[in-house]
Amino acid sequence: MADATVTTPGRAPARPGGAPTTAPPSRSNGTSNGTSNGTSKGARARRRFTPSYATRDQLTGYLFIAPQFLGIVFFVLVPLGLIFWYSLNEWNVLAGTFRFVGTENFEKLFADPKIAPVLQATAVFSIGLVVLNLGLALLLAVLLNRKVAGMTVFRTIFFSPVVVSLVAWTIVWGFLMQDNGGINGLLQLVGVDGPNWLREGPTAMASVIVVQVFKNVGLNMVLFLAALQGVPQEVQEAARMDGASDRQLFWRITVPLISPTILLTSIITIVGSLQVFAQIAVLTQGGPGISTTVLVYYLFQQAFDFHHFGYGSTLSIVLFAIVLVLTVLQWQLRKRWVFYEN
Amino acid sequence: MRSAKVLTGVGLAAAATLALAACSGGASPEATPENVDLRMTVWTSNEDHLALFDSIADAYMADHPEVASVTFDPLPFEDYTTTVTTQIAGGSAPDLAWILENAAPDFVDSGALLPLDETLEGTEGYEFDDLSESATALWHDDSDALVAYPFSTSPFVMFANDDLLKAAGLPTAAEMQANGDWNWDGVSEAGAAVHTATGKAGFVIRDFDYTTWDNLASVWMGWGAAPWSEDGTQCTFDSPEMTEAFEFLHDAAFTKQSMPGPGTTADFFAGESAFTVTQISRASLLTGDFAWNLLPLPEGPAGEYSMVGQAGIGVLADGPNAQVAADFLAFFTNPENSKQLAQYFPPPRVSQLNVETLAATNPTLTPEQIEDVVIPGIDTGVTRPSHTDSAEIGQEVRSALDALWVPDADIPGTLADVCTSIDPLLAG
Numbered sequence: 001m002a003d004a005t006v007t008t009p010g011r012a013p014a015r016p017g018g019a020p021t022t023a024p025p026s027r028s029n030g031t032s033n034g035t036s037n038g039t040s041k042g043a044r045a046r047r048r049f050t051p052s053y054a055t056r057d058q059l060t061g062y063l064f065i066a067p068q069f070l071g072i073v074f075f076v077l078v079p080l081g082l083i084f085w086y087s088l089n090e091w092n093v094l095a096g097t098f099r100f101v102g103t104e105n106f107e108k109l110f111a112d113p114k115i116a117p118v119l120q121a122t123a124v125f126s127i128g129l130v131v132l133n134l135g136l137a138l139l140l141a142v143l144l145n146r147k148v149a150g151m152t153v154f155r156t157i158f159f160s161p162v163v164v165s166l167v168a169w170t171i172v173w174g175f176l177m178q179d180n181g182g183i184n185g186l187l188q189l190v191g192v193d194g195p196n197w198l199r200e201g202p203t204a205m206a207s208v209i210v211v212q213v214f215k216n217v218g219l220n221m222v223l224f225l226a227a228l229q230g231v232p233q234e235v236q237e238a239a240r241m242d243g244a245s246d247r248q249l250f251w252r253i254t255v256p257l258i259s260p261t262i263l264l265t266s267i268i269t270i271v272g273s274l275q276v277f278a279q280i281a282v283l284t285q286g287g288p289g290i291s292t293t294v295l296v297y298y299l300f301q302q303a304f305d306f307h308h309f310g311y312g313s314t315l316s317i318v319l320f321a322i323v324l325v326l327t328v329l330q331w332q333l334r335k336r337w338v339f340y341e342n
Numbered sequence: 343m344r345s346a347k348v349l350t351g352v353g354l355a356a357a358a359t360l361a362l363a364a365c366s367g368g369a370s371p372e373a374t375p376e377n378v379d380l381r382m383t384v385w386t387s388n389e390d391h392l393a394l395f396d397s398i399a400d401a402y403m404a405d406h407p408e409v410a411s412v413t414f415d416p417l418p419f420e421d422y423t424t425t426v427t428t429q430i431a432g433g434s435a436p437d438l439a440w441i442l443e444n445a446a447p448d449f450v451d452s453g454a455l456l457p458l459d460e461t462l463e464g465t466e467g468y469e470f471d472d473l474s475e476s477a478t479a480l481w482h483d484d485s486d487a488l489v490a491y492p493f494s495t496s497p498f499v500m501f502a503n504d505d506l507l508k509a510a511g512l513p514t515a516a517e518m519q520a521n522g523d524w525n526w527d528g529v530s531e532a533g534a535a536v537h538t539a540t541g542k543a544g545f546v547i548r549d550f551d552y553t554t555w556d557n558l559a560s561v562w563m564g565w566g567a568a569p570w571s572e573d574g575t576q577c578t579f580d581s582p583e584m585t586e587a588f589e590f591l592h593d594a595a596f597t598k599q600s601m602p603g604p605g606t607t608a609d610f611f612a613g614e615s616a617f618t619v620t621q622i623s624r625a626s627l628l629t630g631d632f633a634w635n636l637l638p639l640p641e642g643p644a645g646e647y648s649m650v651g652q653a654g655i656g657v658l659a660d661g662p663n664a665q666v667a668a669d670f671l672a673f674f675t676n677p678e679n680s681k682q683l684a685q686y687f688p689p690p691r692v693s694q695l696n697v698e699t700l701a702a703t704n705p706t707l708t709p710e711q712i713e714d715v716v717i718p719g720i721d722t723g724v725t726r727p728s729h730t731d732s733a734e735i736g737q738e739v740r741s742a743l744d745a746l747w748v749p750d751a752d753i754p755g756t757l758a759d760v761c762t763s764i765d766p767l768l769a770g
Contacts, residue, residue: 093431094452179605199604288744304424306734
């Protein structure tokens with residue numbers, strides 16, 4: 001019980017964690033006798049080797065966050081720093097040269113005639129995906145939130161694409177969307193000549209969006225389902241007794257109560273939509289023309305296909321900035337529309 | 343708060359260490375002669391190919407105890423060059439790498455590959471002078487040093503499905519040739535007839551798929567066309583010859599329907615098309631389900647021609663075991679092993695380009711097919727177009743050519759746009 005000598009019972013209240021705070025160390029002066037000097041030295045010696053509860057608490061806390069902290073340092077901050085460094089250099093991998101070019105890559109970015117159409121394609125993809133994905137996921141969740149026999153089967157069916165390999169899923173859809181593929185085969189049964197989905201500008205982007213929506217809508221659907229099941233029954237019943245219609249019940253009661261989940265899914269979906277790559281690489285390779293060349297695909301091409309690692313790094317900084325701005329924006333705007341019970 | 347400072351300090355120090363390590367290029371201490379591990383990237387994952395490579399490597403290691411292992415590392419063909427360069431960037435470059443001919447100028451001009459003349463010439467019994475001059479042409483650097491061994495020189499040929507031709511009431515491919523109809527117009531007419539009669543496809547330029555446009559060189563060479571001037575500085579996509587060649591292809595895809603249109607696939611080796619242009623090595627895909635024949639590429643308006651696809655094996659100059667890797671390459675491609683490898687990869691050795699060698703190792707092909715098609719194809723074949731910055735040029739051309747693959751395309755206008763897109767890259 002060494003700590004008893006350094007705490008002041010009754011004066012130092014227990015902290016929420018249960019550990020009392022440390023008392024101020026006693027000071028010695030010239031008038032102190034030998035006994036008091038001895039006690040003071042002994043107390044200092046004990047404090048040196050036995051950390052207080054508070055210090056232990058702090059150390060424990062730091063140890064708990066250490067793995068995550070180191071992970072963020074090594075796998076987020078260091079790569080981020082390196083990306084900034086690479087963006088100021090030009091790296092010829094084959095020749096083995098690494099040359100400092102300053103802001104040259106950023107100047108190239110502003111002069112790149114492709115960056116505008118690439119950003120436009122990225123925006124179209126993201127908006128299309130987010131609107132379709134969230135809308136469909138909410139609709140499915142509402143429909144599947146009923147107590148009907150066999151509903152679990154339907155929930156499983158809609159969720160199952162989430163666990164399928166992304167590339168396998170995309171390859172299969174690539175076959176289905178060929179000119180002579182399954183979708184046009186079905187359309188022909190009803191006398192319709194389908195377009196060449198992946199080869200024509202207007203349909204190629206829509207096709208990529210739809211393939212991605214079907215792949216991941218189940219994930220948002222499950223999150224919405226969980227949120228819907230958390231909406232208090234009594235609130236809904238009270239609204240009904242007050243004469244609220246189904247429409248009013250949904251928009252005035254349900255949506256505000258699940259708005260935190262809507263915020264979460266929208267952030268996840270927007271960030272995910274900005275990082276789409278495999279679907280583009282497999283389905284369209286950025287074409288026709290560059291109509292489906294989104295930012296991640298473009299930066300991959302620049303860095304790994306064309307070996308412009310410096311410029312690719314610059315593009316990844318642009319992507320980082322876009323994700324950061326959109327996330328911060330959503331986080332700030334939440335105050336206006338997200339409902340928190342407390 | 344002192345703990346937080348300490349932890350932050352440790353974190354930053356570790357980050358700085360990692361950053362410095364990454365910037366340093368990952369240099370490793372030189373491997374000891376007793377413990378050399380060689381790694382060679384390849385794009386074949388064919389078990390027979392890999393078994394043959396392993397047997398040659400085993401024989402080498404038996405005489406070279408300093409080499410502990412030789413690993414053949416198959417990488418997907420589609421991303422092969424990208425993966426190899428990424429490995430180089432990541433500090434895990436292979437010791438040896440297969441290199442596609444379209445990436446050859448980048449690898450050769452950059453100085454990434456070790457000159458091999460001295461090692462190959464100095465290897466007893468190597469017969470360096472036996473290497474064909476045309477086969478090695480792509481692999482010499484500015485100082486005329488050979489920097490990669492032309493491992494596979496495989497001619498592009500035309501396979502024909504005689505059963506489908508007969509089902510459409512047409513003469514077989516050999517009869518077409520005997521009748522003087524073995525030209526692109528004849529092939530397109532026959533392909534259209536097969537499509538009409540059987541619903542199967544006419545002719546397929548394998549692996550083109552309306553994206554890998556350089557495979558179309560096997561067609562446009564028949565018109566005497568080329569994508570750029572010989573010195574690589576001028577775009578010639580908009581030349582009259584190239585325009586006529588693309589008019590022929592567009593007509594075949596959208597009017598005659600003798601060639602599958604964009605977004606439509608047909609596999610010759612599954613019996614889904616009458617003809618296919620591909621490399622001789624694809625003969626291994628023939629299963630005997632239908633009667634087939636092998637012929638040279640059809641004659642174009644500019645006359646007879648042939649094209650080869652090529653792969654080289656190079657030694658990465660900056661690798662820690664570069665000289666050992668070069669020695670292994672000399673063993674891997676010596677006359678004896680070249681003869682073994684010839685069953686899958688047509689060799690660059692003049693003495694081995696004969697019916698005796700190639701027939702013994704290519705049981706699928708008849709001696710006549712080897713003599714009439716394979717050997718002349720290698721002898722006179724021109725390699726597919728290549729250029730420095732081939733990936734970027736390839737992407738620009740693909741992107742611009744997309745406008746051509748619609749029924750009402752403006753062909754001369756699109757080809758002019760192709761030149762507009764790639765002119766800056768050719769000039770650079």
